[in-house]
Amino acid sequence: MVSITINKKTYKGCENWGEMPCSLASAIFTIPMPETLKEYYKVSISGDEELINKYLLNISDTDQFKTFPEYYGKIIQVMYGMSDKEVDKIPVLQRCLIYEKYCMVFVLGLHWSPNMEHIDITEIECDGETLIIPKERIVLGVSVPCPDENTETFAEAADLALNYDRFKGGKYEVAPNLISIFCRPKGEVYNSVKSLERAEKLKDVKMDVVWEVFFCLNEFLIMREVRDLTFLINQAESKKKWQHRLRAFLRLGGTEQY
Numbered sequence: 682m683v684s685i686t687i688n689k690k691t692y693k694g695c696e697n698w699g700e701m702p703c704s705l706a707s708a709i710f711t712i713p714m715p716e717t718l719k720e721y722y723k724v725s726i727s728g729d730e731e732l733i734n735k736y737l738l739n740i741s742d743t744d745q746f747k748t749f750p751e752y753y754g755k756i757i758q759v760m761y762g763m764s765d766k767e768v769d770k771i772p773v774l775q776r777c778l779i780y781e782k783y784c785m786v787f788v789l790g791l792h793w794s795p796n797m798e799h800i801d802i803t804e805i806e807c808d809g810e811t812l813i814i815p816k817e818r819i820v821l822g823v824s825v826p827c828p829d830e831n832t833e834t835f836a837e838a839a840d841l842a843l844n845y846d847r848f849k850g851g852k853y854e855v856a857p858n859l860i861s862i863f864c865r866p867k868g869e870v871y872n873s874v875k876s877l878e879r880a881e882k883l884k885d886v887k888m889d890v891v892w893e894v895f896f897c898l899n900e901f902l903i904m905r906e907v908r909d910l911t912f913l914i915n916q917a918e919s920k921k922k923w924q925h926r927l928r929a930f931l932r933l934g935g936t937e938q939y
Contacts, residue, residue, distance in 0.1 A: 692761040702885040707850030712755045717744045753780035808882045812864035834871045857883035
């Protein structure tokens with residue numbers, strides 16, 4: 682944990698993803714990021730120094746000294762459990778320093794990509810149960826993620842994944858549900874009622890576990906999307922061939938058509 686002292690009072694916050702519960706990640710993501718700051722981060726991630734410098738020159742004083750610090754204050758408040766009055770007492774410069782040193786890495790990770798390595802865990806402990814994280818299997822020389830999952834689990838997960846934007850906390854709000862769909866005790870068949878009950882118990886699962894499961898599930902969802910797309914393409918090609926045959930048939934004379 683990280684300790685910071687403001688106005689002679691000490692607050693504790695997360696130092697790494699392994700200390701951040703999923704519920705906190707969802708709360709951070711819920712805070713609306715100023716569009717100007719979001720665009721600046723996007724430009725910074727691109728690594729184009731000339732573009733970054735050009736964008737910095739166009740950031741207004743209002744953004745720099747009011748809009749951004751207000752956002753920083755909200756992030757600090759959520760991460761360190763402060764009250765409105767306590768945050769209001771933090772000067773602008775100190776807010777910027779605290780945010781950049783202790784908070785920004787988490788904000789960037791939640792909105793774009795986390796700065797952590799693949800930890801390759803195989804199971805999760807949840808209320809006395811050991812939940813197995815599905816792993817890939819090599820089938821005929823091809824890597825197949827989540828090979829034992831059926832259409833029902835995929836449909837449930839895909840439905841959540843396609844509707845991330847409808848949740849204020851984004852995918853972090855539904856992460857416990859996604860984990861509970863795929864991660865089950867060994868040999869347990871997916872059951873929607875059990876899955877929902879388990880999701881409630883997983884709300885405070887740590888973010889290093891969430892990232893690990895997301896990595897696995899993204900591979901699975903992408904693989905299924907590719908399969909579905911291939912099926913649709915094949916269907917379209919088949920329909921196109923049928924239409925060509927129909928048009929050729931209609932060009933024939935009456936006897937040939939008969």
